[in-house]
Amino acid sequence: MGDRTIQFACTPEGEVVEAAQAVKGQSYLCPACRSPLIFRAGPQRVAHFAHKGEHACSGESVLHYVAKLLIQQAVEQWKRGVAPAPILARACRSCGTAHEQRVPDTVARALLEQRLPDGSIADVVLVDQADAPLAAVEVRVEHAVDEPKAARLPIPFIEVAGEAVLRDPARWEPLRDHLRPIVCARCREAYQRFQQQAAEVAARTGVPLPPTFYRYTVGECWKCHEEILLFAWPGQEAEEQQTPPAAGRPRTVQLRYSKTVRDRYWANTCPCCGMLQGNFFLFSEPDSPLFAFDAGEDTPEAFADDLLRLAARVATW
Ligand SMILES: [Zn+2]
Numbered sequence: 055m056g057d058r059t060i061q062f063a064c065t066p067e068g069e070v071v072e073a074a075q076a077v078k079g080q081s082y083l084c085p086a087c088r089s090p091l092i093f094r095a096g097p098q099r100v101a102h103f104a105h106k107g108e109h110a111c112s113g114e115s116v117l118h119y120v121a122k123l124l125i126q127q128a129v130e131q132w133k134r135g136v137a138p139a140p141i142l143a144r145a146c147r148s149c150g151t152a153h154e155q156r157v158p159d160t161v162a163r164a165l166l167e168q169r170l171p172d173g174s175i176a177d178v179v180l181v182d183q184a185d186a187p188l189a190a191v192e193v194r195v196e197h198a199v200d201e202p203k204a205a206r207l208p209i210p211f212i213e214v215a216g217e218a219v220l221r222d223p224a225r226w227e228p229l230r231d232h233l234r235p236i237v238c239a240r241c242r243e244a245y246q247r248f249q250q251q252a253a254e255v256a257a258r259t260g261v262p263l264p265p266t267f268y269r270y271t272v273g274e275c276w277k278c279h280e281e282i283l284l285f286a287w288p289g290q291e292a293e294e295q296q297t298p299p300a301a302g303r304p305r306t307v308q309l310r311y312s313k314t315v316r317d318r319y320w321a322n323t324c325p326c327c328g329m330l331q332g333n334f335f336l337f338s339e340p341d342s343p344l345f346a347f348d349a350g351e352d353t354p355e356a357f358a359d360d361l362l363r364l365a366a367r368v369a370t371w
């Protein structure tokens with residue numbers, strides 16, 4: 055193994071060449087370590103490159119490096135105006151529909167193996183005009199990527215498969231997507247309708263929409279049938295229910311005694327008739343307004359994500 059699997063080399067000018075397209079007598083360099091490579095091909099063997107002496111490069115590490123190089127070249131070609139912007143093949147965060155996005159114009163160039171503020175090294179860093187990092191592209195080749203490192207990266211990033219980059223360096227299909235989420239036009243419209251409806255109910259019932267932490271949806275009071283806001287928060291349905299924070303707590307979220315549960319817990323109440331809207335009623339039936347809903351962590355991202363999910367449900371009613 056080792057050398058025999060090296061399928062890519064660079065010309066002295068830095069152009070990536072595949073073994074199948076290589077020519078005998080040309081000089082080739084290892085893309086990873088820059089040392090000279092010998093090109094081997096013949097009727098009895100698969101064309102490949104080999105290092106001349108001792109070396110530390112494997113076919114995998116070369117492939118990993120070539121993928122990074124091709125990503126960098128795709129960005130360069132776009133910036134020189136000889137190719138269109140690379141495409142990010144992503145999915146709507148809410149409904150999962152495929153969505154193609156151009157790499158944004160704020161990206162000025164791609165730098166390889168850059169050290170980030172936390173000390174980790176990213177495979178490819180997309181930077182702006184002032185070389186400030188905008189996002190990273192991590193290349194996954196089997197055994198070649200340190201998974202925990204990628205998860206810790208301090209900037210938005212995607213992870214792409216090395217093989218896919220070799221097939222098309224200007225189309226990035228994330229295996230993992232940690233960029234700012236995208237939402238398709240249909241979901242955005244559903245979200246706007248939901249927000250509008252929630253704002254109307256908020257005004258009518260005198261219960262303002264909380265800006266963060268408390269997730270909300272619109273439902274009907276089981277008793278008086280008025281449209282009311284219903285709230286959810288992280289840890290609400292946990293065995294040991296977490297006390298919802300006082301800051302921003304809607305006045306309809308109250309510590310109440312439930313005859314069904316025979317205990318006190320923090321519950322939604324109706325702003326119109328005052329009745330308890332029990333957690334069983336809200337969460338447990340398939341047509342419950344918060345059926346199987348589980349609020350994410352107390353972060354702005356999780357809050358936004360949860361509201362999108364809640365909006366998508368209301369849209370299907
Ligand atoms: Zn090498």
Ligand SMILES: [Zn+2]
Pocket residue numbers: 146147148149150151237238239240241242
């Ligand atoms: Zn969508």
Ligand SMILES: [Zn+2]
Pocket residue numbers: 275276277278279280324325326327328329
């Ligand atoms: Zn009511």
